[in-house]
Amino acid sequence: MLDFTPKEIIERTSGGLINPAKTCQPIGAMYAALGIHKCLPHSHGSQGCCAYHRSHLTRHFRDPILASTSSFTEGASVFGGGANLKTAIKNVFAIYNPDVMAIHTTCLTETIGDDIPAFLGQAEIPEGKIVIHANTPSYVGSHITGFSNMTRGMVNYLSEAATETKKEQVNIIPGFVNPGDMREIKRLVRAMGINFIMFPDTSGVVDSPMTGKFEMFPQGGTTVKELKDTGNSKLTIVLGSFASTDAAIALERKCKVPAKTLKTPIGVKATDEFLMTLRNTFVTEIPYELEEERGQLVDIMVDTHHQFHGKKVAIFGDPDIVIALTEFVLSLGMVPVHVLTGTPGSTFEKEVKAMLLESGLKGNVKAAGDLFQFHQWIKNEPVDLIIGNTYGKYIARAEDIPLVRVGFPILDRSVHSYMPIVGYKGAMRLVEMISNALLERQDRDAADEDFELVM
Amino acid sequence: MAAIPLNDVEIKEREKSIVIKGKQKKQLICDTESIAGCVSQRACVYCGARVVLNPVTDAVHLVHGPIGCASYTWDIRGSLSSGSELYRNSFSTDLKEEDVIFGGEKKLASAIDQLVEKYRAELVFVYSTCIVGVIGDDLEAVCKAAAQKHGIEVIPVQSSGFIGNKAAGYRAACDALLRLIKPGGRQVKKREKCINYLGDFNLAGEAWIIRNYLRQMGVEVNVTFTGDSRYTALKKAPEACLNIIQCAGSMNYLASKMKELFDIPYINVSFLGLEDTADSLRRIAEFFNDSEITRRTEELIRSESARVKLIVEGYREKFRGKKAAVYVGGGFKAISLIKQFREIGIEVVMIGTQTGRKDEYETINELVNDGTVVLDDANPTELERFMTEKGAHLLVGGVKERPLAYKLGVAFIDHNHDRKHPLSGFVGAVNFAEEVYSTLCSPVWKYVR
Numbered sequence: 033m034l035d036f037t038p039k040e041i042i043e044r045t046s047g048g049l050i051n052p053a054k055t056c057q058p059i060g061a062m063y064a065a066l067g068i069h070k071c072l073p074h075s076h077g078s079q080g081c082c083a084y085h086r087s088h089l090t091r092h093f094r095d096p097i098l099a100s101t102s103s104f105t106e107g108a109s110v111f112g113g114g115a116n117l118k119t120a121i122k123n124v125f126a127i128y129n130p131d132v133m134a135i136h137t138t139c140l141t142e143t144i145g146d147d148i149p150a151f152l153g154q155a156e157i158p159e160g161k162i163v164i165h166a167n168t169p170s171y172v173g174s175h176i177t178g179f180s181n182m183t184r185g186m187v188n189y190l191s192e193a194a195t196e197t198k199k200e201q202v203n204i205i206p207g208f209v210n211p212g213d214m215r216e217i218k219r220l221v222r223a224m225g226i227n228f229i230m231f232p233d234t235s236g237v238v239d240s241p242m243t244g245k246f247e248m249f250p251q252g253g254t255t256v257k258e259l260k261d262t263g264n265s266k267l268t269i270v271l272g273s274f275a276s277t278d279a280a281i282a283l284e285r286k287c288k289v290p291a292k293t294l295k296t297p298i299g300v301k302a303t304d305e306f307l308m309t310l311r312n313t314f315v316t317e318i319p320y321e322l323e324e325e326r327g328q329l330v331d332i333m334v335d336t337h338h339q340f341h342g343k344k345v346a347i348f349g350d351p352d353i354v355i356a357l358t359e360f361v362l363s364l365g366m367v368p369v370h371v372l373t374g375t376p377g378s379t380f381e382k383e384v385k386a387m388l389l390e391s392g393l394k395g396n397v398k399a400a401g402d403l404f405q406f407h408q409w410i411k412n413e414p415v416d417l418i419i420g421n422t423y424g425k426y427i428a429r430a431e432d433i434p435l436v437r438v439g440f441p442i443l444d445r446s447v448h449s450y451m452p453i454v455g456y457k458g459a460m461r462l463v464e465m466i467s468n469a470l471l472e473r474q475d476r477d478a479a480d481e482d483f484e485l486v487m
Numbered sequence: 488m489a490a491i492p493l494n495d496v497e498i499k500e501r502e503k504s505i506v507i508k509g510k511q512k513k514q515l516i517c518d519t520e521s522i523a524g525c526v527s528q529r530a531c532v533y534c535g536a537r538v539v540l541n542p543v544t545d546a547v548h549l550v551h552g553p554i555g556c557a558s559y560t561w562d563i564r565g566s567l568s569s570g571s572e573l574y575r576n577s578f579s580t581d582l583k584e585e586d587v588i589f590g591g592e593k594k595l596a597s598a599i600d601q602l603v604e605k606y607r608a609e610l611v612f613v614y615s616t617c618i619v620g621v622i623g624d625d626l627e628a629v630c631k632a633a634a635q636k637h638g639i640e641v642i643p644v645q646s647s648g649f650i651g652n653k654a655a656g657y658r659a660a661c662d663a664l665l666r667l668i669k670p671g672g673r674q675v676k677k678r679e680k681c682i683n684y685l686g687d688f689n690l691a692g693e694a695w696i697i698r699n700y701l702r703q704m705g706v707e708v709n710v711t712f713t714g715d716s717r718y719t720a721l722k723k724a725p726e727a728c729l730n731i732i733q734c735a736g737s738m739n740y741l742a743s744k745m746k747e748l749f750d751i752p753y754i755n756v757s758f759l760g761l762e763d764t765a766d767s768l769r770r771i772a773e774f775f776n777d778s779e780i781t782r783r784t785e786e787l788i789r790s791e792s793a794r795v796k797l798i799v800e801g802y803r804e805k806f807r808g809k810k811a812a813v814y815v816g817g818g819f820k821a822i823s824l825i826k827q828f829r830e831i832g833i834e835v836v837m838i839g840t841q842t843g844r845k846d847e848y849e850t851i852n853e854l855v856n857d858g859t860v861v862l863d864d865a866n867p868t869e870l871e872r873f874m875t876e877k878g879a880h881l882l883v884g885g886v887k888e889r890p891l892a893y894k895l896g897v898a899f900i901d902h903n904h905d906r907k908h909p910l911s912g913f914v915g916a917v918n919f920a921e922e923v924y925s926t927l928c929s930p931v932w933k934y935v936r
Contacts, residue, residue: 034572036606048598049554049581056555072526078617078648079521080531084559085882087886095888098867103521105650109621116523123524139553140649142618143587170553171618173584244896245933246871423561426575 035430039411050404054374056170059085060178065134069231069253073099077138089374090094092441093238164189174375174472179208191263198266201227207272216452258481263287272296272352296485298362325456344415346370349439369395370409376400434469509857517863526866531648535656542566542713547608549578552616599633602930610718611641619760620647654842661741675725683727686734695913725749736817758911791913802920803832812837812879815878818847836877896935897924
């Protein structure tokens, strides 16, 4: 019924997209800004942008998402948005009183050439309050680029190298992941006994507890003090190059904090690398608690590997997550035959192809793709499982393939944003999700004589 | 007259957009531009245009702009289709930096060509977004050329986000629809007892319920604007002898234009709540002045009312003393909700809209009790403040208001895109009461500290 995708591969030259696997920069910037304590993200553009981003994030996180807008009019787009932005700054601090206002631009304000730093120079910013900004033209990159740009904005505006020698602490940039993942990453670092600053950190902001009171600024988020202190850390660990490397490079340049880029820690290998990097710089030992978790995960993988071996899987979503997921499903013995992200970037294709090659596999791999193409691939080479966000449900239904929901956005299921997919615990959860999806399908399709109690 | 004393932290300009009934005589100011720096719950022109046109099921809805606008509107409307599902796909020209510099007309033309070829659509809506308004692509010319090339309708929708608010988008959508339905040289043959139903987007199948009622009355729905509508049906719109309008905010303009161009009279109706539904059906019957229609209408109202009245009244007891807050898109819905809540014994203590008109706010002010807060273009801080002050137990709103209500320990009903049960007609009144009950009386609230 919802299947409008033909099997025959169609050459497309217009450059337009059908059923996108990405969205625009500003929403990523808004999400990153929510990871600063007491910060109000501000959308410098038309009202609709802000409303859409807030709705979309609200649907994914099921929590209030607050952001202000410059509310552009025709006049502003002709004469420039300086007046609107100055009024907005005044009003934001007068009405909502955040510690930080984080401005991102939109396609409109980028195209008319609004010069945000110049506007900020002329604006009245109350004593003790901070305004930062990031340029996020919607016609470049994707929401991941926007997240990256705003995170770099935090470094540009706030990071300071204040101490002669670097402190025994690590910066961790978690990338565009759920607060559940950020909490898990923090738990791992804490278990190692290492001081750290995570930024941005949306845990405690978009997964805030129910108290019967509405808190405009919940307790979570990286504080300004911490953001400043990132310049004094000994090392920055980047988890996922697409969403986070730019900020780390900026920090290296500005404050001489060396950066190490790793994969999003999904699965044994990537989590091992994360913990080993921490160990090599800061401590001598990995605590037993984490050794035990690792052992449990491997135990689970061994117990279940027969379910996964040779199963074909198609993965789509944001580049850092998809790269890490590909590595993880390979470690389970699955065969990733179609791997796609909507975000542009040739390193994605290079990295995924290299992983496939190492496993003696070849597959369809594409950056800057769309779900029309992904669907065409699946029609021509069917798979046992799809891993991706909510938008995969149309293909899953059309082709009758189970879908494991991972990534952003997930609009049709709840609780996911509280539960990690990173670390050993997150990998256990992923194994459970994938295994359940495959076995439930097997149960559903089994003839009476093949329907089994023990699986 | 004293304006509402707002806290120091709130802003002066907002005072004119909030009134408390009975406390002052001043007029509420609406339809103003939002104040820069506010956390407005409003959207943009494109949003308004897209929500009105999106339910046209067999059209290609092509968004000319960077990817965001197409992404955020991909299949979010909840309008059901009895035929094509083409409208549930997302099409975008995905404008890039070089397009912004050199113009996006070529890319647009090529995208239309390929989509038309692929989906064999007879109708394409091309939405303009902010950036298109700035770089100056000639949408009109590209669409005209494409229409001629393929022998189909390719209609530009002038919906650049910054040229106004959501209401301006409704108008842009109506202009697009007018272009579509203009008969050109064709002879229009009027069809008796055949009406157009304007301003129902068939959320959860609501337009089907009303169509069914009208059929039982002996009146045929020619086409619905725009719930579950198709190209061929829309083309026949001028043949109707009456337009009935539910969502006035989006469709009054189209109705008045159709009166002017095709001499089709119109009446405003509402199918939300038992009282409004019965009243609206009677007024439609009155228009026809046909004893058979009148008889069948009364019969329908009698049998349907009897079926649901007891159920709805049964809920009144359970809702005793409960208070509701309402914050919805348009004025028509707000007005209906006041009445609908009255039917189940719930008082509305706060009510506001994103884009309500002056006359609608006047009606609201007549309907509500003294002390009720009425506000236009509210922000979350105001919603929180007045819900708390007025002791609301329930909020009716859209996607952005839901978690706000929940955080306050207040029950919630979606009366917007995300609604899952039809809330129209007699059956809708029962669903509404059930939905209110399921959220208001859920055990989960006991665990809120």
